Structures are given as C-alpha cells and as structure tokens.
Amino acid sequence: MADDRPILFFDSGVGGLSVLAPTRALLPSAPLVYAADSAGFPYGTRSEDEIAARVPALLGRLAERYRPRLIVIACNTASTIALAHVRAALDVPIVGTVPAIKPAAAVSQSRVIGVLGTRATVRQPYVDDLTARFAADCTVLRHGSADLVELAEAKLRGAAPDPARFRAVLDGLFEQPGGERIDVIVNACTHFPLVATELAAAAPHPVTFVDGGPGIARRIAHLTQEMDWPAQASPGIAVFTATPDPALAPALAGYGLTRLETL
Structure with a gap:
C-alpha cells in the first residue's frame, strides 16, 4: 500500500507557494498540505519571542491533524527564528528556508x-x-x-x-x-x-x-527519495488559521490546492 502521508508546507501567508511549486514539479504525485498562519500574518512585524513560541505550537497541532512525513517551514522569518525550537519540539523531519x-x-x-x-x-x-x-x-x-x-x-x-x-x-x-x-x-x-x-x-x-525555492525542492526530493508515493496525486489541501479568503481559491487551485480548511 502506498504511503499517503503528506509533505506539509508552512508559512505565515501564501509566500510558501514559491517553495511548494518547484517541489510539486519534482514530486508530482506527492500528497501536499499547505498551511498558512493567516491569523498571525504578517510575521515580519512580530517579535522574535512571539514567533519562537507560536510556530512550534501551530506546527504541533498541524502535525497531529495531518501526520506529515516531512514539514517544510517555507518562511524565511520563521526559519531564522524558530527552526531550532520546532526541531526540538517535533519528532518529524524539518526542512527550513534560509536566504539564498x-x-x-x-x-x-x-x-x-x-x-x-x-x-x-x-x-x-x-x-x-x-x-x-x-x-x-x-x-x-x-x-x-x-x-x-x-x-x-x-x-x-x-x-x-x-x-x-x-x-x-x-x-x-x-x-x-x-x-x-x-x-x-x-x-x-x-x-x-x-x-x-x-x-x-x-x-x-x-x-x-x-x-531558495528550487534548492529546497531538491532537498525535499533527496530526503524522500526512498519513500513510496501514491500512484497519482490527491487533491492538495490549503489550511488557514483564520477563515480562508475565497478570493485566494483560484490561485490556490493553480498550485493543486483545491480543498480549503481551517485549523
């Protein structure tokens, strides 16, 4: 039986789609979940302490719901501040994003x-x-x-x-x-x-x-090269921490994310 656990991408908003897109090109049948902390957006104006506490807590809830095989923090701000905290808190492989x-x-x-x-x-x-x-x-x-x-x-x-x-x-x-x-x-x-x-x-x-998007995609492909994938892609999920904005639905669908959910 194919492993249907997804790759989970996390960002404060929709920016992480620039990492999801090259990953999807390399791994077209991989199940994908994209999580946007829309209730906490934007991270760039928040304090380091707030981000360091908020991101691991949210990713813990997301990991419990979606059981991902790999988590990608597709956000430079969250990665440079909270990556070590997330790795300490979760027993899931974590890929961060750093300036190229x-x-x-x-x-x-x-x-x-x-x-x-x-x-x-x-x-x-x-x-x-x-x-x-x-x-x-x-x-x-x-x-x-x-x-x-x-x-x-x-x-x-x-x-x-x-x-x-x-x-x-x-x-x-x-x-x-x-x-x-x-x-x-x-x-x-x-x-x-x-x-x-x-x-x-x-x-x-x-x-x-x-x-860093293409390089991160190659890193994800390398880390998952021994893993099994479904024969074909399932509908991707976009999950938000606030009520999803319907205006985003057409753009998200273009990235293969056709199901919208709220955490």
Whole structure:
C-alpha cells in the first residue's frame, strides 16, 4: 500500500507557494498540505519571542491533524527564528528556508548583492553568518519590506499591481551607498518570488533575482527519495488559521490546492 502521508508546507501567508511549486514539479504525485498562519500574518512585524513560541505550537497541532512525513517551514522569518525550537519540539523531519546568499555570491559579477526580506529576517544574525561563510568578498546590502509581502498577497487575490510601490521597495536597496552596483538580489522572503516579474520591471537596471525555492525542492526530493508515493496525486489541501479568503481559491487551485480548511 502506498504511503499517503503528506509533505506539509508552512508559512505565515501564501509566500510558501514559491517553495511548494518547484517541489510539486519534482514530486508530482506527492500528497501536499499547505498551511498558512493567516491569523498571525504578517510575521515580519512580530517579535522574535512571539514567533519562537507560536510556530512550534501551530506546527504541533498541524502535525497531529495531518501526520506529515516531512514539514517544510517555507518562511524565511520563521526559519531564522524558530527552526531550532520546532526541531526540538517535533519528532518529524524539518526542512527550513534560509536566504539564498550562497547562490547569489556564486553568480554576482560586481560583488555587490542585495538581500530583500522582511525586517525580522534581514536583522537576524543568521544573515551575518551566511554572508561571512559564502559572500565574504562581497558587499551585502539589506532592506526589509513589509509592503512587498502585502503586494504578493494582494496579487494572489487578483489585485492589479502598482509599479510605484515596487519601485519604492527597491529604492531601499539601490539608494544605499554602493547600491547602484547591485547585480544580484536575494529574495529572502518566500512571498517575493511570487512578484518576481513586477520586481524585475521596477529595477533601475537589469538584475538577477535568486531565491531558495528550487534548492529546497531538491532537498525535499533527496530526503524522500526512498519513500513510496501514491500512484497519482490527491487533491492538495490549503489550511488557514483564520477563515480562508475565497478570493485566494483560484490561485490556490493553480498550485493543486483545491480543498480549503481551517485549523
């Protein structure tokens, strides 16, 4: 009998879909559950202590309900703050999400990299550590934006993008000293790849955007390579900690998530 335990993706909102999508491409028959802490959204403006307490508690409830074979914290803020707490609390393999500074340094020609994330993510010591380990010869400029998270959420609800708001976010990087030399930007929030087209159009010059989604998908595939999967995919589940917004249903269906539930 095939193992029908799902892979569970967790984020504060819909950003983790940028990790779910490349995973689904690699593992098309894997059962998937996507969990959004919509009642706690957004994480980028919450305190570290609050996130460190909230995320393990929620994932404990989700693990009890859905019995996942693997949990993916598809949120940079939650991963940089709560990953160790979650691993200590749950007896389930956990994959985290960290800013893609290593691949950014590998492709940068100017050696000036931008890191675009939430305010909570860009101030974490983990970003300092990644920079020291993988981009020591680069200038790494950071900017935290809550507005970009809201723009990504609005796009999935069908709202028309406002180019001026994307330009304003990128100004936070490019107007820093040396910012005019940025040639690679790390999308250090899983929401941001969802608006990659809008960001590229708003940049003052051509820039390469990188994110961790494809690498995380490959990691998930590697960790589950010996596992059995159903012969065909079952309907994916999207579960929210607040009442689901019906406006999200069409976008979620595009990711294979056709059942909406509330935790």
